[in-house]
Amino acid sequence: MATFISILILLLIFVILISTFFIVAVSDAKVKKNKEQFIFENLPDNIVLKSVIRYNIGRPQGKFLMMKSFQGSGVLYVNDNKVIFQDILNKEDHTFDLKTCKISWVENKINGITNAFKIADHEIIIFFYIDQGGFIFNTIEENISTSELFNRLKALKKQLKKAE
Structure with a gap:
């Protein structure tokens, strides 16, 4: 009987954890969804492209052992020939000049979680991807895929160069 009660107590502790x-x-x-929604609702009216993204700063995709595939999440949007990244915690916000930044595709074959693209300028390199996972607590529904966002950014950059 004491063994049975011990097992029940251990099971109860496990269920509580x-x-x-x-x-x-x-x-x-x-909380994350509410912050993303708040940023989305408060964007300027003349936004060309917007998406909720996950990000990593630096070169985390090149490491063999990674603790996680993303550093945080935020909103990426294009306004007045600027690619603006806004972190939901407002710690890593950055604005890229669409004319001068470099946008390139990164195939992430190391951890197999996702492919990403990076945007780099003279200050920083940030890796972006869109989480398309099927979670119960889904983020903003109007998100496009990572490759679609990458292609649209490249098209906007190309269009900007043609206009010059």
């Missing part, structure tokens, strides 16, 4: 983890994950996802 798993439940706590799930509650924290759902809460974090809801």
